[in-house]
Amino acid sequence: MANKPPERDLAPTIQKLRLRYAKRGRLRFSSHRDFQRALERALRRAGVPMAYSAGFSPHPKISYSNSAPTGVASEAEYVEIGVTQLCDPDKLRSALDEALPPGLDIIEVIVATTSDFSARLEASVWEMEICAPTEEVMGAVGELLGSTEVLVERMTKSGLRVFDARSAILLMEMVPQSAITAPADTQMLSECVILHVVVRHITPSVRPDDVLTALKQVGNLVPLKPVRVTRLAQGPLTEVGISIGDPFDPDRVLV
Amino acid sequence: MSSSTIEAGANKVRPRGQSVFPELEALLPLIAKPIQYVGGELNAVTKPWEDVTVHWALMYPDAYEVGAPNQGVQILYEVLNEQPDVLAERTYSVWPDLETLMRENNVPAFTVDAHRSVADFDLLGLSFSTELGYTNMLTALSLANIPLHAVDREDHPIVVAGGHAAFNPEPIAQFIDAAVLGDGEEAVLLISNIVKVWIEAGRPGGREGVLLELAKSGCVYVPRFYDVEYLPDGRIKRVVPNRADVPSRVTKFTLMDLDAWPFPKAPLVPLAETVHERMSVEIFRGCTRGCRFCQAGMITRPVRERSMTSIAAMVENGLEKTGFEEVGLLSLSSADHSEIGDLARNLADRYEKSQTSLSLPSTRVDAFNVDLANELSRNGRRSGLTFAPEGGSERIRRVINKLVSEEDLIRTVTTAYGAGWRNVKLYFMCGLPTETDEDVLQIATMAKEVIRAGREASGRRDIKCTVSIGGFVPKPHTPFQWAAQLDHESTDARLQKLKDAIRSDKEFGKAIGLRYHDGKPGIIEGILSRGDRRVGNVIETAWKNGARFDGWSEHFSFDRWMESANYALENTGVDVDWYTTREREYTEVLPWDHLDSGLDSEWLWEDWQDALSEVAVDDCRWTPCFDCGVCEQMDTEIQVGPTGVIDLPMPSPRVSPVLVQGLCGN
Structure with a gap:
């Protein structure tokens, strides 16, 4: 060279x-x-x-x-x-x-037209399709939300890390299947529960699989098949921290 | 194929051609690199199942990352899908993690395009670049619920083998229904037509009926119509058709006029990372350099060039269709193209200002090649420079007919280092016929001399040279098809001596990288390459014992193969050594003698004798014909330029569709 x-x-x-x-x-x-x-x-x-x-x-x-x-x-x-x-x-x-x-x-x-875009991505809304009886899912959700701290472990680039998955979870609610936001690419199964989960971006990040690990740990939730997850939105937190704004809004205002 | 549904899993009935993706999808979160199984590549094609008569599944029997860039499969995929009454989908080997889950969950072998079950197709075409894919074929057949043995198949796909390894399909004769030798483009059309006529006529004669039609064509080998008889000592007595209406020899396909077949027109762009992150344009097919170890050079004769104009159009079109950043100008010896100088200059002119890089993947030891490489990397993108002297000593290079002198090599690398290249890779082989320790040790001498000359030419001490060594495996249809393969112990001992000779050198040792593999895998490749039908049981036994992905050192087990071979060859009177390290006589009937590559066996034998006498032979492109037999036998001819075109017009600059109107100036 x-x-x-x-x-x-x-x-x-x-x-x-x-x-x-x-x-x-x-x-x-x-x-x-x-x-x-x-x-x-x-x-x-x-x-x-x-x-x-x-x-x-x-x-x-x-x-x-x-x-x-x-x-x-x-x-x-x-x-x-x-x-x-x-x-x-x-x-x-x-x-x-x-x-x-x-x-x-x-x-x-x-x-x-603005800077600091990535800082605007404060939280994500995840849609999770969990195939398990509704009462089991909601029981586990109740247990998780009722806890102040749920430690989960995950392999990261720097080795096995243990961190709290609970504090990043701002909202977790069941939505009726008719309200599903993610486009359906395959048929939705009737025995599945749809959860919308709002998770704050912290370090180390709490990812959907960490939330599922937490649900398993506190509520013994073991889905019948792999959980299908879709990120619905990312953006700034608004309204006492459970609603997500459009991160493009500041650029639009200045145009 | 006659019924409209098949049994899937325990008691589900799935219509033929229906996607199995819902079942597969549930497994994907549980495995490594799921993207390789989902398809959806740019330029992939899916056609409705009911719209066509003939359905092809094309398999490259290795992992997706190796198989997806394969030119052969991409070409056939397009050629077939262009036919209105044919569809073709691709399938690749699944890694053991998915194989286990598929078996546990009754998910059948699938194509990545529309995720149809492989068993639903009319034909399963396998492209074997190497014999080490044989066990992966068995995995695929078994996952597809297709009986392993061709004779047990009824309403199943017709399994057709192609690719270079298919020039001796005898080791897999019991697993395949047919084999095709040579260029695939016209072969798949011929087969599709025969199968279409058969389907439309109501499948007369059943499976045997269509196989007979294929065999009668004279260019499709159907092993079941040929019987092999053996002599008491284990050698083959003869191979003869067992019916009067099939030809005694099967000939290879040769595609003439590459300009008329500019495939692939829309190369696939895989999402998963693959071994070749580039687009390839084949600039010519065939090679007449006459390297005696090289099966590719022997079985793909004669040389047929694609014209510079046609190549440039394919590069331009391919880049536009794919967005690839690198283009490889593919062939067996790219610098030999009669228009290569003008081609390199024209392409460099076209892409100098872009981020596109151009490369010649296979080059000869020749200073001219450095000029070409410099030209192609004018825009600063340099992907490395590789030369293949193949043999360490001048003597052994005469044996293998690789006519490179030490002076050539030093002149070439001096030019390269002088032009700013910092690392030069050199390829060699170990285990060549007549080779001694001394021949291999000369590789060390040569590498040291390369570094010494390179330091002088560049004025730097940080230049490097990487020596890669492959074990030589004698291949069918080459002058070395009669040669004894070197046993793995001797290979390893020789390589150890070479390693010591390089490492012990204080002045140059650290500047020379050495890459090699031990000799064991070469022995297994050896028995699979020159084996006969008795080797089929070895393959099946090894597969049942767990052999998978034999081209991957982390999956390959020599002990498993040897145990399987000893078991499967018991009472046959032959063993692994008999197939590999034994030299053959001229009179011995070789397992592939009834398969015609066009090469005259007398010419091959003379060339083998010339090798032993260290006599070199020239390239017939520039000297009179040597009567290798191909052109006469196959009614083909050398097709080379130059075409007389010197300069190509610059393509009209593409107007970006995304610019703000009126503001597109710089």
């Missing part, structure tokens, strides 16, 4: 755009890295004039926040990109959505 990175035409970033995308159906099994590769390729296919970093191995300027775990569907994932020419957010949305495989869907694109 040469001693110095070769001279390249590195146009500066002149615009930042924020994307909200969904991970649906069978593509919920894509990992964060899988999505990264798919997005980078889709950006090239869609002809988005991406800004690149300098160096031996230039990378497109993309920043991800808070991606949902592998296997968890989402209606509210966020990513920010830097471009070298002014782009039309609506055209970018449709061109990029077209360039991604069905199931990775771009929902909305806005021009970023």
Whole structure:
């Protein structure tokens, strides 16, 4: 390799755009890295004039926040990109959505006019489809909400960690099946209970599987099949901390 | 195939072609990397089951990460799906974690496109790049509830083997219904047509009827119509058709005019990470360099080039359809393309300003190749430089007909290091015919000389050279098909000596990386490569004993294979050594002699004798024909340029559809 990175035409970033995308159906099994590769390729296919970093191995300027775990569907994932020419957010949305495989869907694109976007992602709403008798599920939910602390353990990059899963849970309620927000990609089973759970983003993050571990620990809840989870929203906490706002709102106000 | 439903699981009846995804989905949260089983790739195709007559499941019998980028499968997938009356879906091997769960939950083998049960298809085509995929085929058959033995099948898919390993399908003869030799594009269309006619005529003669139609074509091998007789000493006496209406020899397919077959037109873009994170464009097929160890070079003759114009169009179209960042210009020896210089310059001009990188995956030891690599990496994207001298000494390189002198190599690497490349990879083989310790030890001498010359050329001490060594396995349809394979103990001892010779060198040792595998897997590959029908029982026994993913060192067990072989070959009078380390005589009937690669066996034998006499043979592209037999036998000819096209027009710049109108200037 040469001693110095070769001279390249590195146009500066002149615009930042924020994307909200969904991970649906069978593509919920894509990992964060899988999505990264798919997005980078889709950006090239869609002809988005991406800004690149300098160096031996230039990378497109993309920043991800808070991606949902592998296997968890989402209606509210966020990513920010830097471009070298002014782009039309609506055209970018449709061109990029077209360039991604069905199931990775771009929902909305806005021009970023504010900073500190990731700090606005204070909490998530998770929808959980738990296949177990209603009274068992609600019993476990009652036990969990009645506890002040539920310690769970999970393997993290830095080894096995023990942390409290209870304090991050702001709300946990059963919703009627008719009120399901996530798009149904396969038939919903009648013996399943739908929970909406609002979880505050803390460190280490409390993920849906931690909530399920907690339900198992305090309420002995063992679902009959793997729980299907969908993130419905991410955003700032409003109204005494159980409702989630749209994190794009500040950018919209300033447009 | 005649009934409209099949039994699935305990008592559920699932209509043919219906998705099994709901059952599979419940298992996906419990396993590693579930994304590899869900399909949904960009450019994947699913057709309604009822819309077509002929249904193909195409399998690459290895993990998705290896199989998904495979060009052969991607080409056939497209060729078949372009047919209005045919559909093709893909399936890959499942890892043991999912295999266990599928068995526990009665989830059958499935395709990743529409998640249809493999057993529902009319045909199951398997592409064998390597013999080490044989046990994975058995896993797939068993998960699909297809009987392992072809003779036990009734209303099941017709199992067809293809790929390079299918040039000797005898070890898997009992598991497959048919094998196809050579290029698949026209073969799958021919088979589809025969099967379609058979289905539409009400399946006359049943399964045997359609297999007979395939066999009669002369280019589909149906093992059940051929009997193998053995001599008392274990050698084959003869292989003869057991019916009068099938040909005594089966010939390979050769696709002529690659420009007319620009596949894949829309390469698949996997979501899961794969071994090749790039798009490939095949720039020519076949090779006449004549390296005597190289099965690919022997069985894919003659050379057929794709024109520069056509290649550039495929690169442009593929990038647009996929968004890949890297393009590999694929062939057996890419720098040999008659227009390669102009091609590299034109592509470099086109993509210099972009982030697209171009690479030549296989290159010869030649300073010209460094120029090409420099040209292709003009925009700064350099993916590494690899050369394959294959043999450590000049003598052994004459034996294998890899005509590279030490001076060539030093000149080449000096050019590379001088041009700013910091790491050069060199490929060699160990265990070649007539090889001695001295031949292999010369690899160390060569590597040291490479570093010395590289330091001088670059003026730096931090340059590196990586030496990778593969064990040589003699392959069918090559001049070395008669050779004795080196036993694994000798291979390991030789490699140890080489390692010591490199490591003990204080001046250069640390700059040389050495990568090699022990000799044991090569012995198993050896028996699978040159085996006959008796080896089928070895494969089945090993599989029953748990053999899976034999190309993966973490799954491969030499002891399991040897125990299985000893058990399965008991009372046959032959054993693993007989198949591997035994040299064959000219008169011996080889298991693949009735399968015609076009190569004249007398020519192969003469070339083998030339090897032993250390006599080199030139490339017939630039010298008169040597009568290897292929062109005459197959009625084919060398198709090379140059076409006379020197400059390609720059493609019209693509107007980004996402820009704000009127503000799209820089």
